[in-house]
Structure formats: structure tokens, C-alpha cells
Amino acid sequence: MQIPSGATVLQEPIVETLGREIVDGVLAPGDRLTLDALQSRFGVSRTVMRDCMRVLESLRLVYAKRRIGLVVQESRFWNAYDRRVIRWRLSGPGRERQFTELTELRVAVEPLAAAGAARRAPSQAREEIVSLAAQLRRLGEEGDLEGFLAVDIAFHALLLRASGNSMFAELDGVVAEVLSGRTHQGMMPFHPREKALAEHEAVAAAVAAADGPGAERHMQVLVDEVRAALEDRLHDGQLPD
């Protein structure tokens, strides 16, 4: 309309903007939006606006009612596992909370994923996991934090994907976020320790040996450390609701 355009970038930065506003609470649950208002706000046509709202609806951030408009949903209805929602929650005021929740999820899932990988991974993945554990030791001993992080993410992500459970596999991005947040935002001070290195190797060895219980046990040791840190940070206050 105003923009005669030129470059045909997709008009889904709108989804990004609105999604973030809802997740950040700029738009509160119960707030009403209308297509007319939105299309003039963003300077796009009705069709584009509809497309955007359809996506937000699919994420359950809003729902549409005739004669009312688009109503912002309460957070408990949101598709908490959608990548975009996770990303938005991680970059707003709720960052700490989301980070804690994702970490807790990771703690719950990784041991079973390791067991699954040990039982079901294809042999190529087993080899790769062993190789990643070896690289982890090298980088850890060299003190290369960035390199360590990258390989650590690859290690955990591969384990999830090789677990043979698509629900676990889908969490690879979550683990990447949590590990990288831990290193970068210093939300959890991170020092690769001898014990952690040894446990990574033990997990890899167990996976290579198709030793499900062993892989699970060693992964449990790894996440238990994370968990201890988590419970320190937590206030453990009762929830208001």
C-alpha cells in the first residue's frame, strides 16, 4: 500500500512482532484486536493480515471470534513447544522462567533419550557420538569454551535425534538453547570439569555398546548436576494460581 515495495520479502515479520508482543505481555490475554486495526497498523492488506492471524491462531496465541475480533489467549493455551514461542519467551521478560522450565524438561528427557539411543541408534550415529565425546575432552582440556559449547550441543542433539523417539528428537533445539544460554548469559556458571568430561565419554561408550541402562545412568549423573544448580536458583515459592 504505502510501500510500493520492490523486494518481496515475506510479510511475516508481522507474525514475529505480534507473537513477541503477546508473549511479552504487551498484549494481555483478553485484549481484542481487529483485522482492520492491524492492517492499518502494519500497512498491509487484509489477506496478509489474515494469513498472519491464522498462524498466530495455529500457535494458539489468539483465537478469532466473529463480531469480536481476535482475542489474545491466556498463556496456558499457547503451543509451548513451538520453536517460535520458545524463542519469543526466551527473549522477553519471561526469559528466566522459560529457561528454568526448558532446563527442567531437558533434565527429565535426556536420560531416557540416551537409553533410547543406546538401544536403537543406527551404528553411524553411535560412532559419531563417541567421536563427539572425544572432541569434547580435547576442547575441554584446551579450555576452548566456544568450541566446547558447539560440540556439546552437537553431542546432546545427536543423542536426542538418535533416540528413535520423534518427541525427544524435536527437543534438540531446546537443548541447544539451554546449553548456549548456560554458557553465554552466565545464567549458570559453566566450567567443563573432569567429571563432566568423563561422564560424556561414559554415555558415549554405553551408547556404542548398546548398553541402555548404562547410558541412562551416566546421563542421569550429568543432568543431576544441572538439576542441583537449578534448584539452588529456584525460589520454590508456591504458585499464586
Added chain:
Amino acid sequence: MQIPSGATVLQEPIVETLGREIVDGVLAPGDRLTLDALQSRFGVSRTVMRDCMRVLESLRLVYAKRRIGLVVQESRFWNAYDRRVIRWRLSGPGRERQFTELTELRVAVEPLAAAGAARRAPSQAREEIVSLAAQLRRLGEEGDLEGFLAVDIAFHALLLRASGNSMFAELDGVVAEVLSGRTHQGMMPFHPREKALAEHEAVAAAVAAADGPGAERHMQVLVDEVRAALEDRLHDGQLPD
């Protein structure tokens, strides 16, 4: 178009149909669809068809490319945690597989969710959990399977929602599906046993007493039984990929 029709129900049975076809493999990854073909297939306008595809795109079942059309995605890209995708997978040829995966997820998550509820649940929820456990005993001893199932679902769902972790809370529907599948489809023969009843009560008592480790331990016992059954059913074959 053809259907002037009275009721203007939303034209999203189309999403349902296409989603199911993709999940069931009727439409294989890499298959190309065009808006034109689809709009004449379903007898709707281009706009409606676009809305539908936008939703499927948001579920990552397809992606759109110019000059190509809409391409069906490989299953590893699907939003595995979206309710619709879960539902579709549970009602098609992949049912067994999905059921197993959801059960494994549940086994991973519920112990930590119980611990979370013990530490963070509001007092009203604690009382309700104790009450549900008592009802469970009564119904179990009476042999009322349907009633037992309903309360069992309520028990586990409440625990997840009261865990204080929205990622766990979102899985309430998953647990409902798994429990109800176990009872109905006989995918896992189900007999409420004394031990299970006692463990449910123990979990409830621990939650009421804000005993995180206790709630976790008892829930672990409950899911370990499920897990044993799971591993019997599993072929444990290596994955092809």
C-alpha cells in the same frame, strides 16, 4: 462455491483432511501440491485454501516455494507436539509408534512433574490431588474401569498442570491419550492393582506434604511399571536411518 450452504462452518475440515493425509503418508514427503489443484479439489476459494496451507505450514507439514507449489515435509520437521499432529498420528497407520513414543515421553516427564507439584503447587491443587487419589482407590476396588480411567486422567493431568512448568503442563492431553489408549485399545492390558493404588496415594501424600523427592520416587515406581511393559512390546531393532 458449489455449496451456497446455510451453515458457514469454518472451512478448516480441509486442514484436518490434508493434515491427516500427510501424517498417514497418503501424501509423501516431497509431493507437490498447488493452490489451484487444492482449491478445485475442495471447492473453495483461493483465500480459504491459502489460510489452510498457512496453518499446515505453521505445523511444518508443508513448506511453500514459489514456482513449485506446496511441498510436503519430511516427518522429522513436523511440529510433533501440536495437538492436531499428535491426534493425526494416533489415528493413522503410525498409531502404535506414536503411542509408544508418547508413553516414553510420559515416563520421562511425570516423575519430575510430580516433584515440581510437591514443591510448587498451590494448596488447593494439593488437596484436590489427595482427593483424586482417594477416589482412585474407591473406584479401583469397585472395579469401575471407566470411572477409574477418568479419575486417573484427572489425577495425572492435574499433577502436570500443578507442576509449575508450562512445558510439563502442556502434556496433559498427551497423558490423557496414553492412559485412555491403554485402557481402551488394550494396547497395554490394564488392571488397577493394589500396588498402583498405593503408589498413587503415596504420590498424593508426598505432594500434600511438599515432599518433592518422595513424590518423584513414588511416581517413578508408577511409571517404571509402564516402562517395563513398554520395553516388552518394543522390538528394540536398530533404526534404518
Added chain:
DNA sequence: CCGGGCATAAGGTGTTATCTTTTATTCAGC
């Protein structure tokens, strides 16, 4: 005979206008 560049057209993306349908609100009547 083969490879690179250019033309073509297919098909998604975006715009505008118009009609239909639902339904919250309002206002009148009992």
C-alpha cells in the same frame, strides 16, 4: 556433443473490492 546463459511461464505473494454470516449490543415493548 556438451555446457552456460537467457527467455518463458508456472505458481506463490500481495492488493482490492464486495458479499455473506454470525452475534454482541441496543433499544423498544410488554
Added chain:
DNA sequence: GCTGAATAAAAGATAACACCTTATGCCCGG
């Protein structure tokens, strides 16, 4: 004051078009 019908706001749906990207295939030169 409550019920019910009229009103209108806003989403749902359709249609026709302009635009831009890009897969594909043709053509020409080496």
C-alpha cells in the same frame, strides 16, 4: 426489569488482478 427483535460490527468467503521469483527448457557457442 426482563424479553425479544432490530442494528451493525467484524470475521468469513469469493473473485479478479498485478507482481515477483525461479524451475525449466531452449538456443547458441565452444
